[in-house]
Amino acid sequence: MKFLPYILKHLRRNWVRTGSTILGMAVCIFLFCTLRTVLKAMDDARELGSVTRLVTRHAVSLVYNLPLSYEGQITQVKGVKRVAISSWFGGSLPAKKESQDKSAPDGGQPDFSKFFTNLAVEDEPYFAMHPEFSVPADEMKAFREDLRGCVIGRGLAKQFGWKVGDTFFLESFIPPYRRREGPFEFVVRGIYDADKVREPAADDRVMYFHYKYLYESTGRRVGAGLYVVELEDPKQGATVARAIDGIFENSEAETKSETEAAFRADFLAMIGNLALLLNSIGLAVIFTILLVTANTMSMAVRERRTEIAVLKTLGFTSRQVMGLILAEALTIGALGGGIGLGLSVVIMRVMTRVPAIGGFINGFPNFGPHWSVSGQGLGIALFLGLAAGLMPALAAYRSRITEMLRQV
Amino acid sequence: MSAEAARQPAAGPIVDVRNVRKVYRRDAEEIVVLNGINVQVPNGEFLALMGPSGSGKTTLLNLIAGIDRPTSGEVIVAGTDVGRLSESELARWRSHNVGFIFQFYNLIPVLTALENVELPLLLTSLSKKERRERALTALKVVGLADRAGHYPRQLSGGQEQRVAIARAIVADPGVLVADEPTGDLDAKSAEEILALMESLNRDFGKTIIMVTHDPRAAEKAHTQKHLEKGVLKA
Numbered sequence: 001m002k003f004l005p006y007i008l009k010h011l012r013r014n015w016v017r018t019g020s021t022i023l024g025m026a027v028c029i030f031l032f033c034t035l036r037t038v039l040k041a042m043d044d045a046r047e048l049g050s051v052t053r054l055v056t057r058h059a060v061s062l063v064y065n066l067p068l069s070y071e072g073q074i075t076q077v078k079g080v081k082r083v084a085i086s087s088w089f090g091g092s093l094p095a096k097k098e099s100q101d102k103s104a105p106d107g108g109q110p111d112f113s114k115f116f117t118n119l120a121v122e123d124e125p126y127f128a129m130h131p132e133f134s135v136p137a138d139e140m141k142a143f144r145e146d147l148r149g150c151v152i153g154r155g156l157a158k159q160f161g162w163k164v165g166d167t168f169f170l171e172s173f174i175p176p177y178r179r180r181e182g183p184f185e186f187v188v189r190g191i192y193d194a195d196k197v198r199e200p201a202a203d204d205r206v207m208y209f210h211y212k213y214l215y216e217s218t219g220r221r222v223g224a225g226l227y228v229v230e231l232e233d234p235k236q237g238a239t240v241a242r243a244i245d246g247i248f249e250n251s252e253a254e255t256k257s258e259t260e261a262a263f264r265a266d267f268l269a270m271i272g273n274l275a276l277l278l279n280s281i282g283l284a285v286i287f288t289i290l291l292v293t294a295n296t297m298s299m300a301v302r303e304r305r306t307e308i309a310v311l312k313t314l315g316f317t318s319r320q321v322m323g324l325i326l327a328e329a330l331t332i333g334a335l336g337g338g339i340g341l342g343l344s345v346v347i348m349r350v351m352t353r354v355p356a357i358g359g360f361i362n363g364f365p366n367f368g369p370h371w372s373v374s375g376q377g378l379g380i381a382l383f384l385g386l387a388a389g390l391m392p393a394l395a396a397y398r399s400r401i402t403e404m405l406r407q408v
Numbered sequence: 409m410s411a412e413a414a415r416q417p418a419a420g421p422i423v424d425v426r427n428v429r430k431v432y433r434r435d436a437e438e439i440v441v442l443n444g445i446n447v448q449v450p451n452g453e454f455l456a457l458m459g460p461s462g463s464g465k466t467t468l469l470n471l472i473a474g475i476d477r478p479t480s481g482e483v484i485v486a487g488t489d490v491g492r493l494s495e496s497e498l499a500r501w502r503s504h505n506v507g508f509i510f511q512f513y514n515l516i517p518v519l520t521a522l523e524n525v526e527l528p529l530l531l532t533s534l535s536k537k538e539r540r541e542r543a544l545t546a547l548k549v550v551g552l553a554d555r556a557g558h559y560p561r562q563l564s565g566g567q568e569q570r571v572a573i574a575r576a577i578v579a580d581p582g583v584l585v586a587d588e589p590t591g592d593l594d595a596k597s598a599e600e601i602l603a604l605m606e607s608l609n610r611d612f613g614k615t616i617i618m619v620t621h622d623p624r625a626a627e628k629a630h631t632q633k634h635l636e637k638g639v640l641k642a
């Protein structure tokens with residue numbers, strides 16, 4: 001584009017004004033992208049989990065297991081369709097690949113940088129009540145027939161380059177889940193795909209293995225981390241939850257059952273207001289930047305009246321002159337948008353590393369720069385530039401050479 | 409510069425103004441600025457247009473340059489009836505056929521001398537290299553090749569006007585129009601500018617129409633015409 005140097009030189013002429021406008025635009029887009037990302041992460045988190053499922057856990061804390069005898073009792077509760085144990089194993093890959101090597105008797109230190117979620121589940125009911133995970137039938141069969149078998153998500157498989165048939169070792173940092181013989185050995189028997197349409201936040205980086213393997217290997221002493229309960233009727237969630245918790249009231253291990261719908265209702269009310277607030281802040285900022293940019297552009301064009309007349313005299317058509325002004329405004333938008341976007345990406349990266357905040361943010365399954373948010377941000381920046389340049393551009397389009405030259 | 413081509417004797421006048429009237433309407437009031445102007449300018453002419461302030465000199469010049477349209481009558485320049493062209497056709501036509509020199513130079517402050525001169529060529533299909541070469545040649549013609557990288561504010565008034573002249577001739581138009589080109593200059597600079605314009609007329613065959621208040625400037629022209637109250641006097 002041969003007119004680009006011309007446009008850039010104009011932006012540079014009044015670099016303080018251009019710079020502050022671009023900076024304002026950048027801050028606006030930065031705010032927009034960051035707010036949107038947070039909102040989107042919350043939205044996704046809210047969507048996570050089906051209304052048809054309940055979670056029953058230890059009333060005091062997640063770190064305590066529940067007795068295995070509870071499973072039968074929960075199954076008896078009216079309105080319960082299926083129950084599945086799901087225990088968070090907390091395993092990570094040993095630092096050395098050959099950690100079970102005799103020369104390293106303690107198995108080496110776990111490598112936490114390669115941490116991923118691994119759950120010991122009762123495969124049949126668990127996968128039956130999670131239709132968003134799909135495993136080819138033959139792989140599922142092979143998994144069921146192998147005690148050391150596991151099913152991993154497509155994302156996890158990609159991350160570690162694992163294929164069906166590969167073996168690896170995991171060691172838990174939870175003492176009761178460690179065993180004298182060293183880390184647990186697993187064989188990848190299946191790879192599941194997560195249906196993100198059905199469950200926008202379905203995680204495809206989880207590893208599932210047989211609860212039985214964990215149970216048998218640890219001297220048949222461990223309980224259940226939690227029970228996932230499938231409901232016959234989503235509307236009865238609250239009733240069923242109360243019924244379950246009622247059974248174990250005043251027992252040694254009281255339970256806490258939450259319907260995800262109830263959880264959602266609370267969460268929605270809170271986030272709904274938050275979203276409204278954040279969105280109105282965003283709108284106010286965008287509107288302000290529109291005014292600032294429009295002001296910059298009209299100042300830039302007003303002080304250039306003669307120049308516009310000269311361009312037209314030289315043979316630039318009205319359309320070309322208008323195009324130059326719009327291109328200038330778009331450049332402001334693109335620069336501001338690009339900087340703002342970059343800033344928000346950097347900030348989000350940094351935030352995930354800040355100890356306290358990072359843990360919270362990483363709790364959202366889909367946190368991070370997302371193309372739809374970035375696209376929106378850039379789109380808004382370009383739109384703002386265009387909108388700000390529109391009036392001055394139209395004025396330049398309509399202006400008559402003779403009149404502009406007269407008003408020197 | 410296709411000096412040879414421009415010097416070919418043309419069949420008729422290169423500028424032919426016929427019965428031109430220009431009327432401005434302000435509310436109910438009519439201001440007749442030009443009232444039946446007829447003027448023929450032969451190719452290769454150097455014409456000085458004089459007259460008191462407000463007599464319509466600039467208005468006539470703008471009509472000839474194709475940046476304004478007559479209320480009635482015809483303005484035919486280089487064989488084209490300017491009044492019949494659409495807005496964008498007219499813009500295109502201007503870029504090929506007329507070079508405009510302003511009293512206040514009107515260089516673009518953010519561009520260097522070379523870039524200012526190059527500006528009209530951005531409308532052509534020339535390559536970047538060709539554009540640079542042509543612009544540099546034009547700067548050489550006005551004797552400012554060594555100032556190519558300077559910005560307007562780094563140049564004197566006379567030098568700015570010479571850059572503006574380079575810009576006017578870079579696309580090699582047949583006609584140059586100048587509205588008081590020396591009006592803002594000291595005597596010495598004015599002298600240089602006039603010498604340059606004489607040379608463009610003599611050596612490059614440009615037809616020049618120049619509005620001026622300065623009798624010494626008018627003397628350099630071949631012909632002088634006087635405009636008074638919207639009517640031409642010889």
Ligand SMILES: Nc1ncnc2c1ncn2[C@@H]1O[C@H](COP(=O)(O)OP(=O)(O)OP(=O)(O)O)[C@@H](O)[C@H]1O
Nearest residue numbers: 403432434439441460461462463464465466467468
């Ligand atoms: N757009 C317009 N609306 C109304 N009147 C106009 C307009 N443009 C020019 N005029 C009038 O036309 C007349 C001639 O103006 P013009 O600029 O052609 O004079 P001039 O001979 O160039 O004067 P000067 O020597 O001062 O430059 C003036 O009276 C001016 O007020």
Ligand SMILES: [Mg+2]
Nearest residue numbers: 465466467587
């Ligand atoms: Mg005038």
